[in-house]
Amino acid sequence: MRDTRESRLLLVLLVSIAFALITMDIRGGDDSPLDGPREAAASFFGPVEEGVAGAVDPFANAIAAVRDSGDRHDRISELERENAELRQELGSDAHRESRIAQLDELLQTAGAGRYGIVGAQVIAIGAGQGFSWTVTIDAGSEDGLARDMTVLNGDGLVGRVTTVAKGTATVLLANDPGFTVGTRLEGSEELGFATGRGDNTLEVQLLNQRAEVEKGDRMVTFGSADNKPFVPGVPVGEVVGVERSNGDLTRTVQVRPYAAFTQLDLVGVVVDPPRDNPRDSVLPERPEDAERRAAENDAEAEEEGAEEGEANEEQGAGDEGAADDFPEPDGLAPPDEDEGGDEGEDGGQGTEFGALAPGRERDSTASRS
Structure with a gap:
């Protein structure tokens, strides 16, 4: 297209119209007179845009996948390396435990035979x-x-x-x-x-x-x-x-x-x-001997537990007997039946107060005489 005067005038006219429409839309705010044409254009071009996007997306995704394949490959390599390190660490732990067990058995055998x-x-x-x-x-x-x-x-x-x-x-x-x-x-x-x-x-x-x-x-x-x-x-x-x-x-x-x-x-x-x-x-213990020894140890443990329980019961009974034989404090022991335990002249019981009032019987005798 040649750069003619008419084309320049047309361009200036289109720019002026666009500027005027933008100014009108901004000043109109929510009540812009261009809302109706805008909605009509959106309803017309919306399906077209969706169709074009659906046709273009596979190609765009393929391009993005190619672009991101390097990063994904690096991430996969990193995960594989971490997995190998974990496997090696687990294998090292198992090998170390096996070596410790072998060394322990070797030392036991050497110790048994001097x-x-x-x-x-x-x-x-x-x-x-x-x-x-x-x-x-x-x-x-x-x-x-x-x-x-x-x-x-x-x-x-x-x-x-x-x-x-x-x-x-x-x-x-x-x-x-x-x-x-x-x-x-x-x-x-x-x-x-x-x-x-x-x-x-x-x-x-x-x-x-x-x-x-x-x-x-x-x-x-x-x-x-x-x-x-x-x-x-x-x-x-x-x-x-x-x-x-x-x-x-x-x-x-x-x-x-x-x-x-x-x-x-x-x-x-x-x-x-x-x-x-x-x-x-130095010979290893036979399995049946080990089982028999374990059973004997269990029986001995049960027997010792039973004996300890009986000893505790006897000790508890002895403690109760010692508590029963503990002497009463002086002046608080109840009198014998023949000492102040008889009924008084007033018919009351004298047992409870006989020990607390030892002179009571003498006073009563004096009053009788």
Whole structure:
């Protein structure tokens, strides 16, 4: 459109009309003469605006979503990071509690057998030096470790030290086929030799082919000369199978070890053997023995409570008797029946006042004479 004189005049005219209408609307206030045309225009253009908005909103929302996607992605990443941190914290707490429980059991076992130990953690597992079942621990010669030392945990025998470096050591596990340890059966004292089988059982050859053994019997280490490689009294395992004696010189039994070789974490290396053989004292308490002991403790507690209750009752009865025997104060005790307790001449009862007026009887006698 060319910039002509007519177009400029038209523009000035339109601006003047708009200014006049605005001035008229402002001065009219609530009674503006333009309210009617305004409502008519709103009723006409309102549906048009809604239709246009409905058609445009999806595109506007898409543009807003694209614009806000970066912020949302950052928020999602932040929430995922916080979730991972919480999971790690919960996992750390559970792991810490597990380590505390393992350490407590290890110290209890070492204390029961009077074993001086150096604590260590399993840091690697795998075959080594021709053996199939070995682990590496984070303690070595600088911690006082040497070859042929007994390794145990809170459950029982783990193995023996085979090689030692400055800060690490290799432990041959008891379930390795090349592992052998002397054993002693609980109670009967029957001796034997336990050998690993590469799984979670040990095979024990009892020296006495007629040894009486059954499932549930327990074994401990017999011990070695100079306590190397094994100290005595370390729990080995529980009998789970007994083979029939076929005339062999030995009797074979299968033993399930107490230690879980696939779940090793904290272990202890015995650097100071006990002075005396602990024999069976390190074995864990049987469940039935624990239940019986708990029942006995409950019975003793009930008996002590009953005796204490009877003693309290007797003490209460004694206190009541002592209160009854408490002497009355002088001058307040009631007189005997033959002292001032008879009726007076006036027919009144003299018992109540006899003790308070001891001269009354003399006065009455004098008056009679």
